[in-house]
Amino acid sequence: MALADYKRDMEGCSRCSSCKWVPFNQIKSWRFAKNCPSICRYNFHAYSGSGRMIIGNSILEGRSELNDSVAEIIFRCQMCGACDTACKVYRDDIDLTEVLLELRAYCIEQGELIVEHMAMIDALKREDNVLGEPKARRGEWAQGLGLKDINSETCEVLFHAGCRYSYDPDLRDTLRGQVRLMLQAGVDLGIAGAEESCCGGRAYELGYRGEAENYADDLLSRVKASGARTLVTPCADGYAHLKFLYPRMGKELGCEVLHVTQYLQRLAQQGKLRLRESVPLLVTYHDPCHLGRMGEPFLADWREDKLQRPMSLKRSGRKGIFDEPRDLLTSIPGVELTEMERIREYSWCCGAGGGVLEAWPDFALWTANERLEEAKATGAEALVTACPWCVRVFRDAAAESGLELPVYDLADLVMLSAGITETARA
Amino acid sequence: MTSETMTQSFETISDEAYRDLEAAVGAEYVSREPGVLDGYTWQPTINDDPAKWVKRPVAVVLPSCTEEVQEVVRACNRHGLKFKAFSTGWGVYSGCTYDNVVQVDLRRMNRILEIDEKNMYAVIEPYNCGAQLQAEAMKLGLNAHIIGAGPACSPLASATSGWGVGWDGVYMSYGHRNLLGAEWVLPDGEVLRVGSLDSGLGWFSPDGPGPSLRGIMRGSAGALGGLGIFTKCSLKLYNWPGPPHMKTEGVMLDAQTEPPEHMRFHLCFFPDRASLDEAVYKMGESELAYIFTRTAVGAYVNTFAPHLLQNVSRTRAFRDVLSKTLKWGCTIILVGNSEDEIVFQEAVLKEIVSGQGGLSMETMQAAAIGPMMVMNFLRVSAIPMVFRAGGLFSTALARNEAWDTQMDWAEKGEKIKQRWIDRGGILDDLADNPFMALYEQNTWGHCEEIFQYNARDPKHLASLEPLFVEFSVAAMEMCMEPLSVTDARLREVISPMMGHYNEWQKKISLFLDARRAADTGMYCDEVDIDLSKIDPEIRETLDRMVAKLTWSEEGPPS
Amino acid sequence: MAMDKDKLSAIVGSENVSEDPDLLATWRQAGPVSGGEPQLLVRPRSTAEVRELVKLARAEGINLVFSSSAPPRVRGDSVPAGEAVIVDMSGMDELVRLDRRNKVALIEPGVTFERLIPEVDKAGLKVLMPLLPKRGKSVLASALEREPITIPKYHWDMTDPMLCTELVFGTGDLFRTGSAAGPGSLEQQWAAGGAQKNPMGPAQTDFVRVVQGSQGTLAAVMWCTLKLEVKPSIHRIYFVPDARLSRLSDFTYRALRPKLGDEWLILSARQLATVTAEDPSRVDELAAQMAPWTVVYGVSGYEYLPEMRVAYQEKDLAAHAQAAGVMAASEVPGCSAKRMERILASPSPEPYYKAAPKGAFMDIFFLTTLDRVPHFVSVMEAEAGKHGYPPERVGTYIQPIQQGRNVHLEFTLYYDSADAAKAGELFTSASQALSEAGAFFSRPYGPWADLAYARCPDTVAALRKVKDMLDPDGVLNRGKLCFTREVV
Incomplete structure (x- = not known):
């Protein structure tokens, strides 16, 4: 596939900006209504899913050119998939994440490289x-x-x-x-x-x-x-x-x-793992993007008109792993789960992905701190997640910002409850 | 490096002007990168230009406060540039219509500054979306009007600069009528505060002392960016007797909302138009409903199951069920402040419906449709799904007026659309696809005929301008103000049919904007339109309407 | 100013031009406004004549003061600032159309409340009334001046109940607002089902808002459509007397938010007594028997299940009353609910009710929010005290508008000829003090114009541009609002 193969996706953008927001039925506050770290941090429309598609379309139509600053825009994105998931709540014919991946591949083809990458x-x-x-x-x-x-x-x-x-x-x-x-x-x-x-x-x-x-x-x-x-x-x-x-x-x-x-x-x-010890803790759970919405299994490629694609083949993000971590967490005696506003397929990203942590660590930490603030707002005593990249950036962000919220890998709490004492951070 | 050869050239901003913009908002918040600018240039929605690009701005700025907006506007004045405001930015109306325009993206001005719970209003900035305001208002037992374009849109933009219709209009009025005050950066960079605000008395009253400048600011439509930039406004909030947060699982088609105690969601169907109309008038007189809209079955199916409609519409019997048997319906959400009130409201609704030979089905407490759909109506969240069928849609609205006239407009729209569906110019949505609402627990309402089309089909794209003209002419024939009153292409024709309104708009533009700094393309400009591609009979009707309806010196023709 | 009677006669006919000094005298002084020097009075019969008058005025430099209502004149907006030709619109008094289905009346300026109410009643509708308008008050003028109506739930926006208008600007141009703008004539619009129900527009202006509250300085209104509502099949009035305004405010907020009740107003004892007294000489006595403050509210049932509607409203309102610590009653001293119901649906008896007890009165009114009312009441009391003005001679009327988001707060100073000077001094100083305390004089009659416009120079600058556009030669009600002197 090449960028041109996604022209129909790109020109399908109605510019409704749904890609910037938590699915509307799930917006619960002013503070945590947005879903895309990139547009929230940099503000120009080009930093949204829609904006990047427009860039691609613009290049293909000979209206603008790929250069260093455009490549930076393309790469200042965690590839968290929130825009794709939000777009697909409403429509079927655009695979936004694929366009973003294709834009990145196009940059590499054209020699527009990010040094850190x-x-x-x-x-x-x-x-x-x-x-x-x-x-x-x-x-x-x-x-x-x-x-x-x-x-x-x-x-x-x-x-x-x-x-x-x-x-x-x-x-x-x-x-x-x-x-x-x-x-x-x-x-x-x-x-x-x-x-x-x-x-x-x-x-x-x-x-x-x-x-x-x-x-x-x-x-x-x-x-x-x-x-x-x-x-x-x-x-x-x-x-x-x-x-x-x-x-x-x-x-x-x-x-x-x-x-x-x-x-x-x-x-x-199956009873093979017994969680006996109480871990009295009010926690909130962060869905890692790549375990959650991006963890949805591959369904099928659809080469025809995507308007005609069956819903069952649309990558909606809803078939990612959301329930098992929560089930495991809440099966630990003493653990009480309080949810953040942005969860499951509309979760806010930790900030580490897509090469952002390596190239723009300040952006990664900013994104993580946004999430930590959301976690803190639930009243939770700790943030639990299930991804090493998330844990790393959350801990670094908390250390940087001074926000006092312990960050655990889910396994840390399981170990405590199962009586395994290897964990040093509990 | 250059990866593709640029095949098009565009106006650019001078370095000096650009430096002034940087000085106004900070270098980080200005861009003239073509790829970034095109993010504001791609405007396919309600755009009947098949290219879907509008004029590219020469720069985009992201001010953070009113003072920065003023500085940007002043810089534009100094350098002979124009400016155009941009908030949530969906639709062709947000785009530039001139070369050498600076797009003022108000995204960083996104706060809810105040919610006055007792006196029921909120003060907001431009990039605050409807869903955010509603979510915060509901926590206080209040609710915010959300326009039909959906919860991503800026309530400030619709109330100050756009239109303002929504399904909740029956309980929560219309954008402009909800405005209680505005902070307005005029085209010369000065700030004008509308209403009590300018007297330093707060945001509660929009008119006076004496004459109201709200009437200069906008009319049934806003100036669409042609008169300056609105940086804050105060909007009415309304009672919300439901929970602080509508507990909903799922995001859209999978959504399930916990039914609030005193809420009912009724789907009503009637045997014919007359009985529907009569019922609507009775509902208006009974001051019923929190949400009200005509149930356009084709629209619903095409939105929630477009493949289904495409398949079943080939089956005559099923098509008839959708387009005839279920044709005359409405969707009503009742919300009571007490058990007695909701029981009363529902009893009245049932009497009205049965009295007109209709059927009413409660789907919130008793069936699955309500819990799935209720947020889609309260928050208007399903609207972007209208893109599912073909990728884009457009609309044809005429003057809000007595409900009877709106139903006439729906019927007229259906006929026009059917012809275009038959000739393969737009998608088949059973033709009857009006977005209708009632206003103010009364008997006047709104109707816009939605039509969906395939965004990638050149034949469909070529239909758009002819449809725009045809709907405009149809509105003239029905003595209704067409949507095209705000369109430079037909202003020259329509304005003389309506008291030469545009001559006054030009004067307003002149007195507020002596240096012509605002982008007035959607406010008072007039441009030629090539009618050669329009059906001859439509052109003839247009000529006839011009002869029949143009005002003379004495006034309107008798 | 040259007053060419012949030229005026040529437009309206000599029989419609008058120099009668007794007639003109009613435009010389009103309330705190005096100094009017009306020279002539003309009575046009059509829009075309009005347009000709405006054109003549532009050519001859004549000051035209439009006036529609019968005396007494109380606000002073139609008292000319100097010389003027009074354009008496009372002769254009046709009830052009009453549309029952769409609940709209199309009326000319001369249609009075006294005339309109029974016509509308016959159609099963009701007029949205201010409190006890003058019997000869023009309904159009009342709406044009944004007089508050007594049913807040029907007051969605400040334009209500005015909908569409036909205007003659100071340029002489004709214009129509709202859906009346067309396309098409009224007849063509009616034939197409139009009812001139939408007040907004046309297009991207709302000149009706500009003209409302302009005291005839920008345009003259030839007709308007008026929003009417369904006449209830059951209508009950209740009184909620209480010593504390704060409790009644609490009750009012609770009730208006969910749009409970129809009529809703709060009156001080003095004002309630003045409104309700069948015998004006008993006002003092009645006021003494009444609670300091009283909410008056109505509940209604319409066509469907009216008893059930009234029952739930009564029950819910009783719950709110209990929560606020107040209680409803069916009468107050000297006035039953039935009588109050009639009062709320009628124009004032003659003589005008405010003039009846003491012979004279002056009003101070402005907009604010309900929670700020107690502050203004104390300012007013302090001012009365300073001037040795008997507090019992100040009546207070609180009218929630915009569905409870604002209130029209009105203080009425009742006085007799012996107290005129003192009342005048109190009027001036209290207006000043209230303005300083945050009163929004949204309808700045007479001396309030200076107070109001001094606070908003940017608005003044913009309004002057509007004036230049709509009345470039300054022929409409010269010298009013902010259209003369520099505002400090």
């Missing part, structure tokens, strides 16, 4: 992770856990830790705890250790599609070698790419793909 891709190529950490240390987190090594053994469940969890020391206890919860439940669990690579999704989001495809092939081969029937990942980003991007690229993993919260919830339902 280039650095990230270089690191990725060099070390197989987006953080530029040494590849050889990728599996260090699992030392002493006794996990199977899929490079030499088969397993029932392949655990794909993802880049952020593998290297972020602040999240290590959480990651190890997740694994211990599964091991305690008797799960036959394997990892690729140092051989685990990035899923490639972030490269795809940045417009580097060739790299993304290579990493998909890589993971495909690892899954096959592992013999696993289930792949579990705690990385919400990775989850979305495996559920949507891979099948869209024709890369079928041949196994069930679950986010760790889904898997833990399943174990809890």
Whole structure:
């Protein structure tokens, strides 16, 4: 596909600005009515989903040209999908996220590159992770856990830790705890250790599609070698790419793909994970974009007139993972959940995605602080989420702004309740 | 780098003028990047130019306060530039009509400054959307009028500069009539405060001392940016006896709202037009309803299930059910302040409906439709779904007047549309697709004939201007002010039929804007229109109307 | 100013031109406004004649003062500032059309309340009335001057109950506002079902708003359509007397927000006694027996289930009354609910009710919000005290408008000839003090113009531009509002 293939999507924009707002039936206040960090931060219409489509259309029609500043506009976006979801509440014939992805790929084709993204891709190529950490240390987190090594053994469940969890020391206890919860439940669990690579999704989001495809092939081969029937990942980003991007690229993993919260919830339902200890805490839950609306599985490509596309094939964001994390959270004795105004498929983004954290960290932190304020407004004692990128940026934002609100990975609370003491942050 | 060869050229702003704009609002909040400017140039809605682009502004600014707006306007005056305000910005009316216009995007002026709960009004800035205001008002037991274009739109923009009709007009009036005060940056950069505000007495009263400048500010339509920029306004709020927040799960077609205690959602159907009309007059006289609209079955189905309509409309029997059996209906939401009141209201409604041989179905407390639809009516949230069928729609409205005339307009619109549907010029929505409302618990109302079209179909796009002319001529024939009174292409023809209104608008423009800084394309300009593509019989009718209706020195023709 | 009687006669006919000094005398002084020097009076019979008069005035520099109502004149808007030709519109008195279905009357300026009420009543409708208008008061003029009506729920906007108008601007141009603007003549519009029901427009101006409240300085109104409402099939009036205005305010806010009640007004004891007394000499006695403040409200039932409507309204209002700590009654000293019902639906008896008790009166009125009324009442009391004016001779009338969002607050100073000077002094100083306290003199008659316009120089500048556009030669009611002197 090329940008021109999305001309009909772009010229379908009525400029109604629904892409800037929480779906109208769910607007509950003045303060938290908007859904798009980019337009909220930069204000010119060009920074909205609609505005970026208009830019694409304008370029295709020879009205304007791609240059450094236009490329910056295109990339100052977390690719959170809120605009797409909001647009699709009302109409069927525009795939906004796809247009945004296509614009990014077009920038790369045209040599309009963001320096920080280039650095990230270089690191990725060099070390197989987006953080530029040494590849050889990728599996260090699992030392002493006794996990199977899929490079030499088969397993029932392949655990794909993802880049952020593998290297972020602040999240290590959480990651190890997740694994211990599964091991305690008797799960036959394997990892690729140092051989685990990035899923490639972030490269795809940045417009580097060739790299993304290579990493998909890589993971495909690892899954096959592992013999696993289930792949579990705690990385919400990775989850979305495996559920949507891979099948869209024709890369079928041949196994069930679950986010760790889904898997833990399943174990809890089966009685294999017993949540006994009370964790008396009023919490609010942040839906990670890539676990939620962007985590909706790939349905099908529709090459015909999208006005005629069946509703069942429209990527609405509603089929993402929203209930399992909440079920798991509320099954913890003592935990009380209070919801923010923007939740589920109309959740506000944490700010970390789409290459924003790397290129414009101030924008990422601003976005995260917006969310923290929303969380604080619920009266919750803590913010809980289920994505390492979200946890990272929320904690950094809270530290920067001085907003006092503990941020937990959902697994942290599960561990506490299950009596696993590895977590240091509780 | 240049990735594509630019094939078009546009006016640009001088560096000196640009620096002045930067000085006015800060460099971060000005842009002349073509891609950014085109974000304000793409205006397909209610735009009958198939290209869908309007004039590109030479710069866009994002002021944060009234003083910055003044500085921008003054800079435009100094540099011979024009300016055009922009708030939520949906529709061709937000766009520029001249070269060398600075678009003033008021997005950063987005606050609710005050809600006076006792005296039932709110003071708001331009980029406050209807849904936000309603959400905050409901927390206080109040509600805000939301226009038919939906909750994304700016209540300030509709009340000061646009129109102002909505389904809730029966209980919450019309945008302009809800205005209690305005802060207005005139085209020369000076600020005029309308009503008691200018006397330093607050936002409660819009008229006087003596004559009301509200009448200069706008009429049944606003000046559409042609008289300056409105930076704040005070709007009436209305009683809301429901909960502080309408508990709703889901976002649209999956929405389920918890029924408030004293709310009823009725779908009523009547055997013929006469009985519907009679019932509507009786409802008006009984001062019923919180929300009222005619039920346009084709519109509903085409909005909520467009594929279904496209399929079933091929089946004659089903088509007849939709277009004939269910043709004469209305949707009514009743809200009571007490159990006794809602029981009374519902009893009256049932008597009226049964008295006209109609059927009434309560769907809020007893059936599923109400919980799914109620927010769509209270918040007008389903409106962007009208795009589902073809990607775009347009509208033809005539003067708000007695309900009977609005029904006549609906019938006329249906006939016009049917011809265009038959010739493949627009989408088939069963032709009868009026957006109708009542005003002020009374018997006058609103009707605009909506038509949907395929945004990517050149044949459909080519139909738009002829439809615009045909609907305008039809309104003239029916002695109704057409929507095109605000359109430069037909002003020269229509103005002399209506007391030469545009001569007065030109004078107002002149006295407020001696340096011609405002973009007056939608206020008082007159441009030629090429009628060669218009059906000959429509052209002949237009000529006949001009001869018949143009005022003489003595006044209107008898 | 040259007054060419022949030229005027050529337009309206010599029989319609008068120099009768007794007749003209009623335009020499009204309330606090004096100094009028009407030279001639003309009685046009048609719009065409009015247009000719305006053209003549422009050519000859004549000051035209339009006037429609019968005396007594109380506000002073039609008392010329100097020389003038009075254009007496009372002869244009046709009730042109009464449209029952659409609840609209098309009336000329000479149609009085006394004349219109029974005609409208016969059609099963009712006129939206101010409180006890003068018997000979022009209905059109009342609406044109934004006089408040007594049923707040029907007062959606400040234009109500005026809808469409035909105007003759000071340029001599003819214009029609609202849906009457066309296209098409009235007859053509009627044939097409039009009822001149929409007050807005045409197009992107609202000249009816500009002309309302302009005291005849911008245009003359040849006719208007008037919003009427359904005559109730059941109509009951209640009184809620109480010592504390704050409690009645609370009750009023509670009731008007959900649009309960029909008529709704608050009167001080003095004012209620003046309004209700069958024998004006008993006003003092009745006022002494009444509670300091009384809400008067009505509830109605219409065509469908009228008893049920009245029942729920009574019940809900009783609940609000209880919450506010007040209680409704069916009578007050000297006045039953039935009598009050008649009062609210009628013009004033002769002589004008405010003049009856003491022989003379002066009103001070302005707009504010209900919650600020107690402040203004204390300002007024303080001013009365300063001037040694007996507080019991000040009546207070609070009329909620715009469905309760604003109130028209009116103080009436009752006096006899012996107290005239004192009343005049109080009028002047109280007007000043109230203005300083935040009174919005939205209808700035006479001396209030200076008070009001001094507060809003930007409005003055804009209004002068409007005046230049609509009356470039200044032939309409010269010297009024802000159209003469510089405002300090």
